[in-house]
Structures are given as C-alpha cells and as structure tokens.
Amino acid sequence: MSWLPRTLRWRLFLILFAGLGLAHALSFGVLFLERYLSARAVMLTNLESDVGTSIALLDRLPAAERPQWLARLARPTYRYEIGPGLPGVPELSPRAAEIADTINTAAGRQFPVTVERIPGPRLHLQAHVTLSDGSIVTIDLLPQVMPLADWLPYVLAVQLLLLVLCTWVAVRLAIRPLLRFAGAAERLDPASTATRLDEGGPTEVAYAATAFNAMRDRIAHYLAERVQILAAISHDLQTPITRMKLRAEMGEDGPDRDKLVNDLAEIELMVREGVAYARSAHGDAEEPVRIDVGSFVESLVFDYQDIGKPVQWIGGATAVATTRPHALRRILTNLIDNALKFAGPVEVEIMATAGRIRIGVLDRGPGIPDDQLEAVLQPFYRLEQSRSRDTGGTGLGLAITHQLARAIGGALTLKNRDGGGLAAEVMLGAASPGSDR
C-alpha cells in the first residue's frame, strides 16, 4: 500500500472522497441514461407517426401546392424539401440506422426510401422519398444531441465542492481527537493538573478522554506513592541514623569508629539520593523563572572555585532562558561533581544553537565506553571501573540528573570527546537573545 499517502488524514479523505464521488457519478450516469432512452423512444414514436402522415399528405397534394405546405410540416429537428437534396454517403452510424428504420417503417411500405448521411461535424441525415407521381421529397434531419441545461456544469461543480467540504470536515472531526490525545500523552505531566483532557465531545471521544484522564491520575498516584514510600523510609531512617552518628562521634577515637562513621555516611547518601531520584521525575513544584544563563553558570563555577575546586568557565554565548533554576543548579552540580570525582579538572561552556541553549560540562578523564553511554543514565547502573575503584557512590547521580533534565523540558546527552574525556551536555528549552547588559 505504498501508494497511499502517509497521513491518516489524507488516507481517510481519499477513501471517503473516492467513495462518495464514485457513487455520485454513478447515480448521475444512470439518471442520464434513463432520460436518454426515454427521450429517444418518444422521439422515434413521434417521428414515425409524423413522417407517415406528412408523406401521405404530400403524396395526395397536387405537385403545385406542395411547397406551401412544407413550412407547416417542418419540425424543430427535421423539415421537408422538394428535390433530390444534398449528395451523401450510405454508411450509417447505429443511431442514424435507427432513425432510417423509423422513416422506412413510416413511409417505406408505400414509397421507396433511401437514407444517406451528409458528411459534416454533426449528425446530418437526408431521407429521399420517391412519391407516387415520381417526384422526390427530401426529409432533412438534424437530430438534436440530448439537450443539456447551461447551469448543469455549475451545479455539478457546487456539488463536488460540497462533497470535498463535507469529507474534509468529517476527516477533521475524526482526526482531531486523535491528535489531541497524542499531544496530551506527549505533554503528560502527572504533577500538574493542567494536562487534563477536556472530557466533552462525541460519546466515543468523551469516553477515551475520561479513560485517558483516569490513566493520568493512576500514574500520578503511583508516582506520588513512590515518593511517599521513599520519603517515609528516609524520614524514619533519619532519626536512628542521626542517633548513631552522634553516638559514634562521642565514642573513642579509633579505626572502628571511623569505619562506622563511613558506613553511616554511605547509608545517609543512599537514602538522600533515593528520595532525590523519586522526586526528580516530578521536577519539583518549582516555578520557572527567567534567568540569565551566563551569570548563572559563572556564579556556579565561582562557588566551586571558592572552595578550591578546579572548575573553569570557558565562556560562550549568553542568553536568557525560562527554566527552573534549582533543578538546573542540581543538574549542573551533579555533572560537575561527577567529573571532579572521576576525571579531575572540569570546564564548563555555554553554546547557543538554533535558538536553544546547551551547557556543556567537559573533562579530560577516562570517558565512558561508547556502548555504555546510554546505560549509565539508568538508575543503579555502574561502570566496572567505578565499582572496582570503590568510588561508586549510589549509582543514582546520573539517573537523577537525566530525569531532572527531562522534567525541565530539556535533555541530557553524554559523549566522548575527541582526544579523550567526557562531554555532558544539557540542552535547555527555547531561548531568547541575551539581555543588553
């Protein structure tokens, strides 16, 4: 079915329009045929009786009186003249043959008749009848083509237009809810109520919309539950961890105490990251703010420099973007912390391409094997090297960053740089040009 258009809209339109158009043409054709047949039957019957009477009349009249009657006997499509008429050819089309038969039937029993076609653009017949006194009467026939009203083509055009219009409206009606659903599913954000679908419209659409909203509510419920469970666990763990931490601190100095403190720090980190991951899908309830991305990133870099970390801002474009600053800060600090931990010195740059801002966090560390660039964004996925080096952390850092980037309408991509090292790029939403400062 490769000849079919790609979109459902055009396919439906084509099918409906072809069906309706064909039905319409068929009924028009049948009507036309019926009318043609009946008109012809009437014409032939009239012709037969009329020609019979006229020839009989002319035969009875004295030769001198005949011309006076000719005008009275003339009909719109045929007239009589005295004389042999025009030269013609004997070949006849089926329609002409029918007319010739009729004339033969009407007059041929009494008088010899020859019917000939006069060559020309339209059908022109002449029947030569030899009357009983030997003189010849010619019947000059100009059979009328089936008459068509002048307005008929316009009516047809209007009908066609109406057909196109109705088909288009019907297709739109069928397609629109589908597009609405697709859009809603794409924008689905269980954290906000703004994405609810309008539950009005035709029954089927209303039903689907209700079902969609119910699904959205279920997702929101599951997400909320996930956050709640993790928050509850972490909260209940906090008090005992705090106690243990305090007790460990009060205890005797020694290797056992240090190990205990380290273990507690690990548990604490795990709990905190777990909650952060559960929350990150929501992107928090933070209000988007218009920020100057250049100064935002620069100030973040200064924060690192102030505590003596090797982080450099290598500049780049600056622009104003509407985003959630706390989420963005969290994304960038996660990426910078990661780079500091695994790679050493970090460079941060901003690029504006095609109206979108990308913030790159670049290092010259070992990078990540190409086949694992996607996998490291999954929760609890760890690279072999980080596992064996015992610097692994929770395995949630990049997953949190990835989800947060999505939650603010952006995207996180990792790639290995030419010459070694990793480039983590955060793409923000649409941007406006930098302020004039």
Added chain:
Amino acid sequence: MDHVDHVLIVDDDREIRDLVAGYLKKNGLRVTVAADGRQMRAFLEADRVDLIVLDIMLPGDDGLVLCRELRAGRHKATPILMLTARSDETDRIVGLEMGADDYLSKPFSARELLARIKAVLRRTRMMPPTLAVAEAGQVLAFGRWRLDTTARHLLDQDGVAVGLSGAEYRLLRVFLDHPQRVLSRDQLLNLTQGREAELFERSIDLLVSRLRQRLGDDAREPAYIKTVRAEGYVLAMPVETAAARR
C-alpha cells in the same frame, strides 16, 4: 567572668537531645533541652537564651510554626538554627522564610552543629544592633535591581534572574543590610564568611569586583559599591524593602 553562651535545643527525640546537649556542654556551652513547643515556651518565659536549635518535625506545633511565633514575639532577635528533615531546597527556603538564621539537615554531625552555632552567634554579634537585618522572605530593591531573599534571585528591571555565587550573595546581603554605611574589609570578611569556603582579606576585593560586574557597575566609577580609601567599601544606594512576592 566570661559570658557562656546559652543554647536551647528543641527536639522530640530524647536520645538525640541528650547526645547533642552532652557534646555541646563538653565544648563549653550552656545547654537546656526541650521536647516540644510547650516546654520551649515555658522555659523562655523564665529565662533568656543566646540561640535556639529548633527541629522542624515536632509533635503539636511544628518547628516552622514555633519559628514564626518566636519571630513575632519578644524573641525576635534570638538567632534560630533550624534542623530540617532533608537538605531540600524547598525546606531550606521555607525555613529561612519563617525567619530562621541558618539550617542544618538531618542526619547531622555534632561537630558540624557546633560549628554552625558558633558561626551564627558570631554573625549576629557582628551586626550593629541598631540596624535591623532584613527578614528573609522580603524583596530588597536598590537602584535598578531587586533581590528576592527567599529564592535568592537577583532580578534586573525586566525580571530576569541573574546568577550569584554563594559568596557573592552573602556579600550583597551584607551590603544591603547595611546600606550607605562604610564597612571595613575585616567586617565584610566576617559577615560574608560562608560555611564551606575560607575567605581571606584579599578575596573580599575579588568578591567586590565580581559583584560589581554582576550589577553592571563600572569599576572605575562604581554607582553601587564604592571604594573608601583605607577604610573599606560602602553601598552608595538606598535600599527599599518591598513586599514579598506572591
């Protein structure tokens, strides 16, 4: 005799309370404990303290309610250190909005708590008592800038947020809390001291130049932060307190 700082700890967990109290006492502080808001109020009726460590999660009135209550009453000058459930931005913001001076997220270490207590006490002592510190949750307007102290956003006249590093923000707050008043490098250093970074006297000059850049100030003829030779710096603009957002 030296003044011994008196700290009130409000936390519903008895063991945490006692462990913290023990540690702080060992480090030369006077400590009183309270299990909830009722006990806290009862104690404050009779005595005064130098600092209150307040847990957010409390039975009955929670820490945020108590914090607001303290700020509204006659203890509005007493520094408060909030213990939050998590190091989440929202909790921090809410806590600061309610008037807490600092926060520490659980689980914390006793050593860290002691360091924070000392930092807060030092900061409040440094502040000239005649000058009211802008309460958190307000918007401070100066020149063509506004500083949202809740979200820590510096907003230009178009409402675009300009980023500030932690140290830059703290320095700006110091200037805005003491407008049109000459502050020595030493004072600025002490008031701006963050919790992670150790600042040196020279780094104040660096910070000031960064801040000028953020404010779009010309270093040779600054309109906002002026250099006073041999003395320090001064914020040359009047500061207005605008109502909080929302």
